[in-house]
Amino acid sequence: MPLDYRPHLDWIRAQVPAQRDELLRLSNINSGSYHAAGVNRVAERVEQLFAPLGAAAERLELPAHRVTGERGEVLERPIGRALRLRQRPDAPLRIFLAGHLDTVFGEKHAFQAARALDDDTLNGPGVADLKGGLLVMLLALSALERSPWKDRIGWEVVFNPDEEIGSEGSAPLFRQGAARNAFGLVFEPSFPDGNLASARKGSGNFDVIVRGRAAHAGRDPHLGRNAIRAAADVVAALDALNGRRHDLTVNVGYVHGGGPTNIVPDLCIVKFNVRTAIADDERWLLGELDRILAAAQQREGYRLEVRGSFTRGPKVMTPAIDKLAGLIGDCGRQLGLALEFRPTGGCCDGNNLAAAGLPNIDNLGVVGGEIHSDREFMRVSSLGERAQLSALLLLRLASGELTWN
Numbered sequence: 001m002p003l004d005y006r007p008h009l010d011w012i013r014a015q016v017p018a019q020r021d022e023l024l025r026l027s028n029i030n031s032g033s034y035h036a037a038g039v040n041r042v043a044e045r046v047e048q049l050f051a052p053l054g055a056a057a058e059r060l061e062l063p064a065h066r067v068t069g070e071r072g073e074v075l076e077r078p079i080g081r082a083l084r085l086r087q088r089p090d091a092p093l094r095i096f097l098a099g100h101l102d103t104v105f106g107e108k109h110a111f112q113a114a115r116a117l118d119d120d121t122l123n124g125p126g127v128a129d130l131k132g133g134l135l136v137m138l139l140a141l142s143a144l145e146r147s148p149w150k151d152r153i154g155w156e157v158v159f160n161p162d163e164e165i166g167s168e169g170s171a172p173l174f175r176q177g178a179a180r181n182a183f184g185l186v187f188e189p190s191f192p193d194g195n196l197a198s199a200r201k202g203s204g205n206f207d208v209i210v211r212g213r214a215a216h217a218g219r220d221p222h223l224g225r226n227a228i229r230a231a232a233d234v235v236a237a238l239d240a241l242n243g244r245r246h247d248l249t250v251n252v253g254y255v256h257g258g259g260p261t262n263i264v265p266d267l268c269i270v271k272f273n274v275r276t277a278i279a280d281d282e283r284w285l286l287g288e289l290d291r292i293l294a295a296a297q298q299r300e301g302y303r304l305e306v307r308g309s310f311t312r313g314p315k316v317m318t319p320a321i322d323k324l325a326g327l328i329g330d331c332g333r334q335l336g337l338a339l340e341f342r343p344t345g346g347c348c349d350g351n352n353l354a355a356a357g358l359p360n361i362d363n364l365g366v367v368g369g370e371i372h373s374d375r376e377f378m379r380v381s382s383l384g385e386r387a388q389l390s391a392l393l394l395l396r397l398a399s400g401e402l403t404w405n
């Protein structure tokens, strides 16, 4: 290293014990995406933690999330607030950072408490996805702000409350951030082996509401229109789309309909997820979906309705993302980390940033695994290691040793 970044990196390492304890506290606050009060409590704590950095803070109300209920009705489910911080918006190089406040574990889920499994391993809701990443970001930005080079870099952070339900409410914040920054750093957990993500599949969620006609199953079966039967054809046709396009997959993940078996069911709800590899997959899928619904509608007495959309476009590697990966890989080497980048089917806010034109690397958070399960874990040592990685990138850019443009 031509310049001496060591004191800044050592400072990070000294913060790890306190941040480990902070992570246990954050994990113990339930912030399931639909538990708005809990998400807001995490947002308030995060605002306190970042306050010493002196950035301008905005608390932003977001629209309720719309979901299809068991009777086919549209339910509005309130979500928590987003928090946005901006520092030196007129600096020559501006960087966007993001991490989500919510987890997949709702208020009534059995998995609520964090604990240490051993000296280097914490288990708890969100310890890796993504609360550990919030503290990685805090340490990296703190190191930049303590350095003599900070004025060259401005930064913007979005903490969103709805990543685990597709980030529809927070989407405008990502578009705004993409428009006014040079690149993005997102703090999802790394892969369990410590490596980082390159390309990511896109994702869409859709609901098909199939309505038929109720009738007595014994006396008047001919008057009924069995919604489950029609839905079964839709499910089979959707599943048959698998294998038709390279790396495009369809997963029917929810079916709900019917009741007492002496009634011809008049309602069946099908929910499915689609993963895409290239942008054109979206057009293709929507065309196939139209065809499947039109075939089902042709039968007399049935009405079908579809809700939903693609929420995340596929993240395809570009020269700018390659360049950012190269810079991060080089910082890793200086820290003794041999980081590899590989594609994944999982998606995150890095997809949305890329779709909005902002090159980004999106799993710069802690090393952990078994996320979205009660075995979720993170490595305590990675708090310091990953904060040093992002800090070194920021410090080298701020000092002028690395250039972006």
Ligand SMILES: [Zn+2]
Pocket (backbone or CB within 6 Å): 104, 129, 164, 371, 372
């Ligand atoms: Zn997640």
